[in-house]
Amino acid sequence: MKVLVTGACGFIGTNLCESLLNDGHEVIGLDDFSGKYPLRAFKKNSLVLKHKKGKFIKASVLDREKILSLSKKSITHIVHLAAKAGVRDSVLFPKKYLETNIVGTQNILDLALAAKIKHVVLASTSSVYGTNKPPFRETMHIDTPLSVYAASKVGMEALAYSYYNIHSLPITVLRFFTVYGSRGRRDMSVYKFAKLISEAKKIHVYGNGNQKRDFTYVADIVQGIRSAMKLGKGYNTFNLGCSTTVKLNYMIGLLEKNIGKKAVKKHEKARPEDPIETHADISKARRELGFEPKTKIEKGIALFCKWFRENPD
Helix, strand or coil, X not given: CEEEEECCCCHHHHHHHHHHHHCCCEEEEEECCCCCCCHHHHHHHHHXXXXXXXXXXXXXXXXXXXXXXXXXXXXXXXXXXXXXXXXXXXXXXXXXXXXXXXXXXXXXXXXXXXXXCCEEEEEEEHHHHCCCCCCECCCCCCCCCCCXXXXXXXXXXXXXXXXXHHHCCCEEEEEECCEECCCCCCCCHHXXXXXXXXXXXXXXXXXXXXXXXXXXXXXXXXXXXXXXHCCCCCEEEEEECCCCCEEHHHHHHHHHHHHCCCCEEEEECCCCCCCCECXXXXXXXXXXXXXXXXXXXXXXXXXXXHHHHHCCC
């Protein structure tokens, strides 16, 4: 395979590129360094693509001319991870989220048509489930997003289905559930709390900390993406999660244990854009992709903290 990975120098992107390159596949990684990392971290992440079978292109998915020029690169598969991510900022910058996550995806889908791509994998999110009651199943309606970020991903999925319907473009949408692990985004709770706890600074907990999340280790997500890449027809949607709910307070306790310091918590009012619980029903992914998450939260947090200690920012 020759794979285009957008968002290649971000959290999931770097881990996926490393896995593909180590198995001998060619990878073109595209990123514009606009995500939730300091520039030095992006540059460090991009070193994964120094592999003899890797190539890095610095560009935005909104640069339509640059994106369509890749149709001449003999790409066989696309994994589109690039996005404006995060619930909080989407409330402040809705236009940028809608542009990047919908118009940017349109550019990628048009590239897929021009290059006759065998299969497109798109990254979506558990946030699309909105007010549905967990556990979340792929058959649920997704017309009640709680944030602009979630709404932008609902729009992305709708656009993708229209391309499949009109052009018969093979597409798989993967809905990720609270991914954490090595090279994690700086704005996500696991990394952010780990850093603040290690520095003996206050962590802000919205609500009482009993909200539940389906924390999923990044290596399991990479395994799910790679299984999805083997599909070659139709329009598919899968949940990729650990399928186990964990209270935020319990996750914080695991960070305290592994870092060796007590968290200084400051409780804030719960936010309306935050769901009370996320929980993936992964029976479809188990059945059709052979997806089986292997990393429980206790092991995953220990692995993350080991990486965190070895990679001071």
